[in-house]
Amino acid sequence: MKRILSLSLAMLLASPALAAETVRYVALVDGGKSAGHQIVTTDDDGLTHVDYIFKDNGRGPELKETFRLASDGTFTSYHVQGNTTLGSSVDESFGRDGDRVWWKSTSDHGEQSVTGTALYTPLNGSPASDGVALAALARHADGKLPLIPSGTLSMRKLAEMDLGQGQQARKVQLLAVTGVGLTPRFVWATTDAQPRLFALIYPGWMQLIEEPWKASAAQLEARQTQAEVDLLEDLQKQLAHPLAGTTLIRNARVFDSEKATLGAPSDVLLQGGRIVSVSAAGAAVSNAGNTPDNQIDAAGRVLMPGLFDMHGHVDRWSGGLNIAAGVTTVRDMGNDNATLQKIIAEEKAGSLLSTRIVPAGFIEGESPMSARNGFVIKTLDEAKRAVDWYAANGYVQVKIYNSFPSGILRETAAYAHAKGLRVSGHVPATMRAQDVVEQGYDEIQHINQVLLNFLVDDKTDTRTLQRFYLPAEKIADLDFDSKPVQDFIALLASRKTVIDPTLTTFDFIRQRAGQLSPAYASISAHMPPDVQRGFRSAQMKINDEATAVRYERSYEKMVEFVGRLHRAGVPIVAGTDELAGFTLQRELELYVQAGMTPGEALQTATWNAATYSRALDDRGTVTPGKRADLILIDGDPTRDIADIRKVALVVKGETAYYPSEIHQAMGIRPFAEPVRAAAR
Incomplete structure (x- = not known):
């Protein structure tokens, strides 16, 4: 979540020498x-x-x-x-x-x-x-x-x-x-x-x-x-390394994101920003008989499709952190429309250090507590006009938000589906998750929005902080084996309703002031001192030990619930809604804690993500013909998911990035030595 303005900088507002x-x-x-x-x-x-x-x-x-x-x-x-x-x-x-x-x-x-x-x-x-x-x-x-x-x-x-x-x-x-x-x-x-x-x-x-x-x-x-654009263009020129001609990645163990397994050592040939071939390591791989223009010796490291963050709110400065973490695509889940359109254009032009962006169109209802992004509507006709705009501008889905009028939800969802768009979002105030699934949602954002299904009635206003405090206080006592919970899981599984849990984001419900946030404990020592200090700043009101124990138990059960959803066949996608890049790596760790294998956790940010962002024909697997959006890991995240932090190389199309260079530019101690492309 945004720690709104807590670390912003401004100028002097007073001086001892000034008059009142x-x-x-x-x-x-x-x-x-x-x-x-x-x-x-x-x-x-x-x-x-x-x-x-x-x-x-x-x-x-x-x-x-x-x-x-x-x-x-x-x-x-x-x-x-x-x-x-x-x-x-x-x-x-x-x-x-x-x-x-x-x-x-x-x-x-x-x-x-x-x-x-x-x-x-x-x-x-x-x-x-x-x-x-x-x-x-x-x-x-x-x-x-x-x-x-x-x-x-x-x-x-x-x-x-x-x-x-x-x-x-x-x-x-x-x-x-x-x-x-x-x-x-x-x-x-x-x-x-x-x-x-x-x-x-x-x-x-x-x-x-x-x-x-x-x-x-x-x-x-x-x-x-x-x-800002001028500064970022300079940063892109400094950190982007073009891969002209053909590039051969030798001796890489390729992660099969469809099967969630690691394959034998392979050679992968790239050209024009696409994967040309994948063959056994050591095979005579060339382009029309010529020696590749660039070679990358993977030396047995793991080669994966670039990761997707399925819940971002991109700005011009988040690209560096994402790329350095191996994230090559972000699904933007709500933004100022004009700003996002400009960022998408800058990324496509190659002037911005950025991931690829899959946009989701934000639609909110008018109220004193509205989030002021995208379109803020009052009527069905206004909601339809918002859907029309998103469909005309290449969005793959719409995201409904907290103040959306419940009386027009079913018709809006049907209209969006008729336009070819998926429908997802928060659960509007006075509704439950079961209601929105029955009325047309294809996906629900955030684990708290899912579990509020059992904690609210038609008078609960989840536009307030109640959407955080109710789960923190009550999930600890929720019986996941009870019939209402099991029936709800069965409904999600039968409809293949996708869940975007953002578990790492909700780590704040258990963090006490002065404690290092578990969400960032593994990376804190790599960060500048002021950022480390910020990781100990709490957001929730936890004033006694009994509350701390309860909130900790509620968070543990949130993690457990994601595991139950996965085992029941409910599709899971990995998203963040917090600090770019690093949060996704932690999210995958939590999925393993919930009971997924490391390979299944990686699948949520590759195969699943590409499938539900409608990009699977373009990326998400290491397959000939697809985009060369690839990451090389100095470790084996299919055995130890923590190795996902050891990104040694990122290839995005026709450009190579070395995460160590990006991190050093941001004052971060790198997590892996770079594996560089050698030109012929």
């Missing part, structure tokens, strides 16, 4: 609808107060901060209270006295000695608190700022824009900040000697901007998008 002032920001979604605010008040003595709230899709953080700054622009004191996106308590403090600094949050605490300028980075701050960093950076000629507890922040200017006219004119600058997280952060700031936040924009999703200038948000988003 208040700056108001509005948070906008869906082309201008208000979804929250940030109000920043600075007292005469320099103490700053921040009131921040953002609500989208029935959830979001609420924070109140106070802080004071030193003459170098860094915190001397800081405190934030409130709640995270999913309701966990936030209570975090920092202080500095000379060279001694200390901090304490619900997730960690520490004390250290610091000499000179250094900035504390809050775990769960608002855009205002995190943004103090850039004003301090502006004071450093070298553009670098040490961080507390660790790390170094840097920034560079990407663009300037002039807004308004005459006395209302304003010049603003777009800055890219690196050193926190895995990708750059982008912020619009004023150009004053002591600049402050002007706007913080997440293209296609949210815009936080000074309230009087909200009409300029779209203009700023367009310019920021172009700046």
Whole structure:
């Protein structure tokens, strides 16, 4: 799930030298609808107060901060209270006295000695608190700022824009900040000697901007998008290695995704982005008698079809993490339509470091808790027009969401089927999973949406956080051998209703503050320090041991239920809805924990995924004629599923990528040495 704005960066909003002032920001979604605010008040003595709230899709953080700054622009004191996106308590403090600094949050605490300028980075701050960093950076000629507890922040200017006219004119600058997280952060700031936040924009999703200038948000988003595209084109040129002519992969053990078994050593010949032949290792494989232009010595490693992530929400920066994890196709399960169309075009043009994208069209119903993606509709005619648009634009399915009107679900599903589209989604509020299957769903997203079938009645509003807390509290006591549960499993199996569990995403229901998230325990040591710290930040409200035990048991039973579905013949596909790439690898581990063999788990992200995204004739198996979307594993994930993290080479069509290079560019310690293509 998105940890909304918890680590975003913005500019200085106050200075001890300034007179008392208040700056108001509005948070906008869906082309201008208000979804929250940030109000920043600075007292005469320099103490700053921040009131921040953002609500989208029935959830979001609420924070109140106070802080004071030193003459170098860094915190001397800081405190934030409130709640995270999913309701966990936030209570975090920092202080500095000379060279001694200390901090304490619900997730960690520490004390250290610091000499000179250094900035504390809050775990769960608002855009205002995190943004103090850039004003301090502006004071450093070298553009670098040490961080507390660790790390170094840097920034560079990407663009300037002039807004308004005459006395209302304003010049603003777009800055890219690196050193926190895995990708750059982008912020619009004023150009004053002591600049402050002007706007913080997440293209296609949210815009936080000074309230009087909200009409300029779209203009700023367009310019920021172009700046991001320019950066990513440079990254693609740096990390993509073209495979011109023919390429021979020698001595690879090929994973048969249809049978979920590992074959004998083989040679695989590629040309023009396609698989030309697969033959026994050592056979005389050539193209029209010529020596291949490139050779890759697999040395007995496992060669697999590129993985599918069947539940992504892609942006321009997720491609690197996905490719490095061996994911060559992502099914996008809901996005801003215009943004996604641009990303698809950039991927097809080869300018973007990206997976291939299978789009699913998002359709939501109008309500105060609507998610503002895709089409938000009220009537059947509007729902049909949304289906028509998706069918005309190459989408393979539609995804129904929480506020969709239950009275028109059956007719909408039938209309989508008549247009050749699959139908999937969340279960709309006041309905149960059994209802949506009977009314036309081909697939259900998320294990909580499946199991809520036994936990709700027609008055339960699952658009609220109840869709997370009810499963956490009640699944522990649910009898999976009871007749209602067994009848439901039989219904899913008889209709071959696909389940997209996203188990790793729901690991948050059992994570306690300060504990390393089990979802990322295997990769944490490879990550930058600030990302490691974030893995210990909880999202759910777990205040006592009894609740922790119950929520842990509920999560274990979610995993168990996926195993029961699989054994009953219910199709499973592997999706994430969280940190790109790494989450899919963990998802496959959990399927093995649920009782699948490693080969069956790999099948969910290859054969099953290609089948249900209607791409099996194009990819998903290592078969002549199909796309050369392939990954080489330095290990054997059919025996130890954890080896799926050891991706040594990714081939996407006519391009080779080395995951170690991508990870190093993001500050991640690689998981495997690269296996490189050698040109003739």
